[in-house]
Amino acid sequence: MADKEATVYIIDLGESMADCHNGRDESDLDFGMRYVWDKISTTVAANRKTWTLGVVGLNTDETNNPQDAQQLQGYEHISVLQEIGPMTMTSLRGLKSQIVPCTTSSGDAISAVVVAQSMIETYTKKLKYNRKIILVTNGESPIDDDNVADVAERLNQNNVQLIIVGVDFDDPEYGFKEEDKSSLKRRNEKSLRKLADACNDGVVGTMQQAVEELVIPRLKPVRPFKAYDGPLTLGDPSKHASALSIQVERYFKTKRATPPSASTVVDADRSAFTQTQGFDDEDTEMGGTGFSGVKQMRTYRVDDPDAPGGKRDVEFEELEKGYQYGRTVVHISESDFSITKYETKKGFSIIGFIPFSSYDPFINMGETGLIVASKFNEHAETALSALIHALFEVESYAVARYVNKDGAQVQILLLKPNPGIEDEFECLYDVPLPFAEDVRAYQFPPLDKVLTVTGGVLKEHRLLPNKDLNEAMSDFVDAMDLTSFDVDEDGNPVEYAPIDENYNPVIHRINQAIRARAVDPDSPIGPPAEILLRFSQxxxxLIKKAKSEIEVLVDAAEVKKVPEKGKGRFKKNTVKPLSGLDIDSLLGESKRKTISADNAIPEFKQILSSADDHDVIESAVKQMGDIIRKLITDSFADLFYPRAAENLRVMREELTNLEEPTLYNKFLKTLKKSLLSGELGGDRREMWFKHIIGGHLSLITNEDSEVSDVTEDEAKAVSSFLSLMS
Structure with a gap:
């Protein structure tokens, strides 16, 4: 069961909270509410009904609390703004409208603590709760501290934690001290510290530190999730008495964290679609605008010459499953579909062992698990401990077949022993291993030698690093070492980017944006926190320290700046060799005028690279277009379709770079008309749909090229088979 929490925020709304101090351009109230809103919005985002909170206003113009209703003295100008309960977006909106400075400064902060403690005691009774009171004030209103000891004793009896966050309170440990502090505020700080010191779990801090720490991402606390509970076997206990069976439990050690997901909703007032977090049915309001959920609907159509428009709708129940087998579709009925499913039973069995040296860590497939003996089972603890120590002593891993429940997919796990020598915790760690189908065996040439066509091996070659380059690279790697670059509080070298300080910027940036929009949908979202970008560069x-090694490496590697690839109206800015030689002249090649079908792509590119007027480009496009049309016409079935599509792709790419999309779009429209009319040797529609549209070779739109006058909608219309052939 999730931990229950009951938190009451006491917010000082006195007249002095509207003033700005210590060079800030925001009031003390706004400054303090940055901390409060962050805490409350975090509770709302958690969406746990057991995380409850209430809000009490101090120094309010009115008085609204149970103690005053009982005609007790000293509880004036204290109002309960929200009773303790689950926090929703609706209540957050209502609360925000009440957090405004008032015109009084005569409320007693300690009396407000009594009101908050009474609220918690009434709500939680004697049940198990984490109880907390958070007081936010600038200490500029009178405080009666005669009953501090009694109030602290009552808080201790109910196990209530008191946290006092003061605006511009002195904090020697943090290193902040307010100059020219009024005598009233200095006396109030002492009274509040006296109350906190009398509490078992009291804390007093300055708001500056609290606000600064808001940028530190808060990791979501998680409870252990049991993925498996059952026997770990070696052999078959049902057949062999010597088989091993240990009752174990498996938990996740590492789990991939993902950003919060969004759902599509509709603005009920503006009828506009937007993306936002999901809300409960009773809480569908954000920024004063109601939202409604969107249901996805899908229709299925088939060709039917007798139906209006040539299409007929079919129901989902009429659909059948079919699997592509070559160029045909094999139908498997629903009754026979069970033959395609591999039936599995829940189980966890060791199938063998491998030595440490035979395993390569790069074949890990996913998240790590942790295997321990079942609770309160001494026999299982003893047996698992013996297995762990045996594996460790012989330096071997176990390989196991794992199915977490009936019908689940089979996983092959590698079990690594952790004998508890260093951390005093015995367990087995596991990672999934790949199947044969998961492995991609790519072959690459070696980096330390060059193989000649005759089978010779060269250790010295212009493509291989020489001794100077190897030494320069080694010195550069040593100079950029991060393992001891940072320093701790005592000045000792420590690791620069430890894993527990390296946060996922995507997750926490989205959470930051959601909280900002939840609290104030009209204000702009602030920049990412510096702590999220700390390790992005x-x-x-360190760069300055390694400057000499970098310079030596640049010289040894002969690093030269690559000229930028330019684009022109009619001619590309070709990259000139660093030697300055004219390669075309050395090879005896003059400017080409014609394109051959056997070498169409290189010759097409060569003509465009040397084109100096529009007529040359137009001639090259016409020649390439004729080659494409001939390939399609001469193709037996779809034999030459890929070659024609590749030529078309090059034409599209080159004309886009040359800012001549009109030539390509004109040719493609003509080609479509020829394909669909049968001019190119019969029915060639497969070339259009599979290779041209499927290969993303449609018209060049204004999103692809700034000079194109074709929109995305026009391109989709031309791509459609039902569009007019024009």
């Missing part, structure tokens, strides 16, 4: 000090 190498540290400047």
């Amino acid at each position: 190498p540290p400047a000090k």
Whole structure:
């Protein structure tokens, strides 16, 4: 069961909270509410009914609390703004409208703590709760501290944690001290610290530190999730008495974290679609605008010459499953579909062992699990401990077949022993291993030698690093070492980017944006926190320190700047060789005028690279177009379709770079008309749909090229088979 929490925020709304101090351009109230809104929005985002909170206003113009209703003295100008309960977006909106500065400064902060403690005691009774009171004030209103000892004793009896966050409160440990502090505020700080010190779990801090720490991402606390509970076997216990069976439990050690997902909703007032977090049915309001959920609907159509428009709708129940087998579709009925499913039973069995040296860590397939003995089972603990130590002593891993429940997919796990020598915790760690179909065996040439066509091996070659380059690279790697670049509080070298300080910027940036929009949908979202970008670039000090090694490496590797690839109206800015030689002249090649079908793509590119007027480009496009049309016409079935599509792709790419989309679009429209009319040797529609549209070779739109006058809708219309052939 999730931990129950009951938190009451006491917010000082006194007249002095509207003032700005210490060079800030925001009031004390706005400054303090940055901390409060962050805490409340985090509770709302958690969406746990057991995480409850209430809000009490201090120094309000009115008085609204149970103690005053009982005609008790000293509880004036204290109002319960929200009773303790689950926090929703609707209540957050209502609360925000009440958090405004008032015109009084005579409320007692300690009396407000009594009101909050009474609210918690009434709501939680004697049940198990994490109870907390958070007081936010600038200490500029009078405080009666005569009953501090009694209030602290009552808080201790109910196990209530008191947190006092003061605006511009002195904090020697943090290093902040307010100059020219009024005598009233200095006296109030002492009274509040006296109350916190009398509590078992009291804390007093300054708001500056609290606000600064808001940028530190808060990791979501998780409870252990049991993925498997059952026997771990070695052999078959049902057949062999010597088989091993240990009752174990498997938990996740690492789990991939993902950003919060969004759902599509519709603005009920504006009828506009937007993306936002999901809400409960009773809480569908954000920014004063109602939202409604969107249901997805899908229709299925088939060709039917007798139906209006040549299409007929079919129901989902009429559909059948078919599997592509070559160029045909094999139908498997629903009654026979069970033959395609591999039946599995829940189980966890060791199928063999491999030595440490035979395993390569790069074949890990996913998240890590942790295997321990079942609770309160001494026999299982003893047996699993013996297995773990045996594996460790012989330096071997176990390989196991794992099915977490009946009908689930089979996983092959590698079990690594952890004998608890260093951390005093015995367990087996596991990672999934790949099947044969998961492995991609790519062959690459070696980096330390060159193989000649005759089978010779060259250790020295212009493509291989020489001794100077190897030494320069080694020195550069050593100079950029991060393992001891940072320093701790005592000045000792420590790792620069430890894993527990390296946060996922995507997850926490989205959470930051959601909280900002939840609290104030009209204000702009602030920039990403610096802590999220801390490790996105190498540290400047380290780069400066390694400058000499970088310069030596640049010289040894003969690094030269590559000229930028330019684009022109009629001619590309071709990259000139660093030697300055004219390669075309050396090879004896003059400017080409014609394109041959056997070498169409290189010759087409060569003509365009040297084109100096529009007529040359137009002639090259016409020649390439004729080659494409001939390939399609001469193709037996779809034999030459891929070659024709590749030529078309090059034409599209080159004309896009030359800012001549009109030539390509004109040719493609003509080609479509020829394909669909049968001019190119019969029915060639497969070339259009599979290779041209399927290969993303449609018209060049204004999103692909700024000079194109074709929109996306026009391109889709031309791509459609039902569009007019024009």
